[in-house]
Amino acid sequence: MRGIPPRVRVGIVGGGASGTLVAIRLLRDTSHPIDLTVFEPRERLGEGIAYSTDDPHHLLNVPARGMSAFVEDPDDFRRWAGAEAPAFVPRARYADYLRSLLGEAVAAAPVGSVCTHVRERITDLGYAPSPWVVTEQGHSWTLDHLVLATGNGSPAVPEPLLAAGLPASRIVPDPWRAGALDVIAEGDRLLLVGSGLTAVDVAVGLAARVRGVRFEMLSRRGLVPASHDDPWQPGSETPGWDTAATSPRDVLRYLRASGEGWRQALDGLRPMTAELWQAWDDRTKEAFQRHLMRYWDVHRHRMAPSVAVAFDRLVRAGYVRRHTASLEFANDAAAGIRVRLGRRSRGRWAPADGHRGDRDQRRRPRCPGRGRPMVRGNQVRRLRMHECDHVSSRRGAGLRSRLARQVRHAIGPVQPRGQHAVAGLAA
Numbered sequence: 001m002r003g004i005p006p007r008v009r010v011g012i013v014g015g016g017a018s019g020t021l022v023a024i025r026l027l028r029d030t031s032h033p034i035d036l037t038v039f040e041p042r043e044r045l046g047e048g049i050a051y052s053t054d055d056p057h058h059l060l061n062v063p064a065r066g067m068s069a070f071v072e073d074p075d076d077f078r079r080w081a082g083a084e085a086p087a088f089v090p091r092a093r094y095a096d097y098l099r100s101l102l103g104e105a106v107a108a109a110p111v112g113s114v115c116t117h118v119r120e121r122i123t124d125l126g127y128a129p130s131p132w133v134v135t136e137q138g139h140s141w142t143l144d145h146l147v148l149a150t151g152n153g154s155p156a157v158p159e160p161l162l163a164a165g166l167p168a169s170r171i172v173p174d175p176w177r178a179g180a181l182d183v184i185a186e187g188d189r190l191l192l193v194g195s196g197l198t199a200v201d202v203a204v205g206l207a208a209r210v211r212g213v214r215f216e217m218l219s220r221r222g223l224v225p226a227s228h229d230d231p232w233q234p235g236s237e238t239p240g241w242d243t244a245a246t247s248p249r250d251v252l253r254y255l256r257a258s259g260e261g262w263r264q265a266l267d268g269l270r271p272m273t274a275e276l277w278q279a280w281d282d283r284t285k286e287a288f289q290r291h292l293m294r295y296w297d298v299h300r301h302r303m304a305p306s307v308a309v310a311f312d313r314l315v316r317a318g319y320v321r322r323h324t325a326s327l328e329f330a331n332d333a334a335a336g337i338r339v340r341l342g343r344r345s346r347g348r349w350a351p352a353d354g355h356r357g358d359r360d361q362r363r364r365p366r367c368p369g370r371g372r373p374m375v376r377g378n379q380v381r382r383l384r385m386h387e388c389d390h391v392s393s394r395r396g397a398g399l400r401s402r403l404a405r406q407v408r409h410a411i412g413p414v415q416p417r418g419q420h421a422v423a424g425l426a427a
């Protein structure tokens with residue numbers, strides 16, 4: 001058919017926020033028809049892990065003004081949500097926003113463009129002679145470009161809990177799975193493993209809808225996320241930031257020097273964090289992950305002020321007790337789950353004789369923390385990647401690619417100041 005340019009076939013593996021944002025961007029920016037296939041087992045696009053919750057107590061941890069899908073129009077989400085700039089909107093609204101943008105982008109794309117949601121998980125992919133994927137169900141696709149947007153995935157259940165062989169009714173490995181917390185009943189006592197944003201969300205959300213639930217919040221460092229300023233202040237322009245100084249130590253020094261204004265200074269660094277990370281060598285990255293990551297997380301990924309207030313109330317009223325300790329041992333006893341805590345334990349749970357630390361718990365959701373701000377490789381490792389000598393997954397630190405420049409070029413205008421890091425690769 002002369003005159004009609006061939007449709008470019010693009011596959012996106014993962015239809016969470018990142019995959020959906022890539023789809024929106026491609027549909028909006030293309031001047032040729034595009035045949036887009038998003039491989040996402042979840043029913044709805046745009047949700048992924050972060051935005052699948054329908055609990056209105058689970059708020060975005062970034063104010064409305066910071067959540068636009070478009071770097072060139074930072075107010076887009078705020079306008080769409082009809083919110084004030086500093087408002088912290090329920091996370092479910094963000095998935096609605098992304099889906100509405102996707103619908104608009106499909107409608108406005110060049111004639112002949114399609115966007116298909118295939119509800120299948122990709123198990124294998126390769127790049128020769130052109131990109132291809134195979135799903136769990138054995139269906140295969142050949143494409144012109146492939147984008148990986150598989151996210152961080154769910155962390156593993158800690159070894160002591162696995163070793164305990166707890167019945168499935170006693171443990172919630174993924175609190176974000178739809179209905180996962182419906183097993184919690186009035187008056188239950190829960191062990192929350194982790195004290196990050198996920199643990200806080202679980203406690204605040206459950207306390208609001210199930211009476212008398214008590215939480216023992218356990219984490220090795222005992223850190224909980226800081227709160228945003230109330231009222232929220234926008235990030236600063238990074239005065240005094242020396243662009244030549246980029247080591248973790250330089251970042252720390254800069255933040256310390258900003259004193260009371262550390263939140264604004266940290267938020268001001270947001271557009272540069274991907275570049276900073278990429279500039280570090282493997283040893284620096286590993287050292288950062290081992291020693292600083294948790295501190296970075298609790299300062300960088302903060303609670304909405306109203307969530308901080310609700311959480312603080314629970315702590316003050318004794319519904320949440322915080323413990324700084326590792327989980328050493330667990331077993332299933334008639335009265336509940338018994339746990340023994342290890343080093344760094346303080347307070348009444350300290351297991352001086354190996355028994356004093358035992359506590360009965362009836363059910364225990366695992367709250368692994370909100371995850372790391374950098375792309376991790378665990379989802380990608382679950383994919384079998386063939387003919388990919390130019391792409392490899394790095395333990396705990398995302399992907400290594402010898403094609404970085406071509407990758408960016410191939411998937412079009414990647415926004416270095418964009419809201420979301422996209423694990424986007426194209427051949």
Ligand SMILES: Cc1cc2nc3c(=O)[nH]c(=O)nc-3n(C[C@H](O)[C@H](O)[C@H](O)COP(=O)(O)OP(=O)(O)OC[C@H]3O[C@@H](n4cnc5c(N)ncnc54)[C@H](O)[C@@H]3O)c2cc1C
Binds near residue numbers: 016120150370
């Ligand atoms: C609880 C929580 C709250 C957060 N709140 C905020 C916030 O308020 N603001 C903010 O900016 N960021 C927030 N984040 C960070 C958040 O992770 C990112 O903003 C963004 O949602 C990440 O999206 P993603 O698409 O990269 O990953 P994910 O959300 O993990 O989505 C990845 C998708 O890929 C799919 N997938 C994985 N493997 C395959 C495969 N092999 N085949 C097919 N599909 C696959 C999965 O099913 C999943 O839907 C939050 C994160 C969490 C966990």
